[in-house]
Amino acid sequence: MWIALGILAWVAGWALNVWLAGRARSRATALAVPVVFGLTIVIVWEAVVRGFGISPVLLPAPTAIAAEFGQSAGVLWEDFVQTVLKGALSGYVIGCGAALLTAVVVDRFDFLRRGLLPVGNFVAALPIVGTAPILVMWFGFDWQSKAAVVVVMVFFPVLVNAVEGLRDTSVMQRDLMRTYAAGYWTTLLKLRLPAAMPFIFNGLKIASTLALIGAIVAEFFGSPIRGMGFRISTSVGLLALDLVWAEIVVAALAGSAFYGGLALIEKAVTFWHPSQRGQG
Structure with a gap:
């Protein structure tokens, strides 16, 4: 389930950034693109760590870092x-x-x-x-x-x-x-x-x-x-x-x-x- 969530988040983030890049350049779109890209990476990171059961000694999940x-x-x-x-x-x-x-x-x-x-x-x-x-x-x-x-x-x-x-x-x-x-x-x-x-x-x-x-x-x-x-x-x-x-x-x-x-x-x-x- 976590791996599927990671793949879905990556595809959705990619599609949203492509859509934002195609719009007229403004401060809102210039700020939205890196924010969406960053959130996508965080979600994929969380999904990969939990999906593959990676030890927190090697790579802690973003939720653990936030805690x-x-x-x-x-x-x-x-x-x-x-x-x-x-x-x-x-x-x-x-x-x-x-x-x-x-x-x-x-x-x-x-x-x-x-x-x-x-x-x-x-x-x-x-x-x-x-x-x-x-x-x-x-x-x-x-x-x-x-x-x-x-x-x-x-x-x-x-x-x-x-x-x-x-x-x-x-x-x-x-x-x-x-x-x-x-x-x-x-x-x-x-x-x-x-x-x-x-x-x-x-x-x-x-x-x-x-x-x-x-x-x-x-x-x-x-x-x-x-x-x-x-x-x-x-x-x-x-x-x-x-x-x-x-x-x-x-x-x-x-x-x-x-x-x-x-x-x-x-x-x-x-x-x-x-x-x-x-x-x-």
């Missing part, structure tokens, strides 16, 4: 505050802010661009499993070390995108500003910084996913008795996979909300850019 979510709401909130708000968000703000300020300085002095960006590419290629233990030893086991890991992870992607964006204006545009007797800072604020916004937001969106990943992974190498990474590592050892999946759900929701918020801000700031035209 654990309700029972452990206090623990999940505490872990969310420790990892997302203290570690990831603070590191993100510090790292991105420092990267944007550094980009202006690098843009002003060309020798810094030639010397710093190759070093940045090298540092960005370093694996987090190598840098995280070092930073944990330097800054301690609380959220400060996780924020430091996030700063290292987000700094150079934002820096590279911001520098490239500041160089995106044409010679004709810069010459036009000079005919208006505009100096460097006026040209930067009125022309080059607005033109760089699509590049900057691209870096900020990339950094938003890196920040959460960095904070969670850093907690595997040392943390107080709270945090999403700490909870995941200890719960795996205790075979409490329903709690592990609950933490994953919280991380996915937080990351999606963060990315979506940045996308909305980007749309409001860069409404003039061709990439934003024609979007609902």
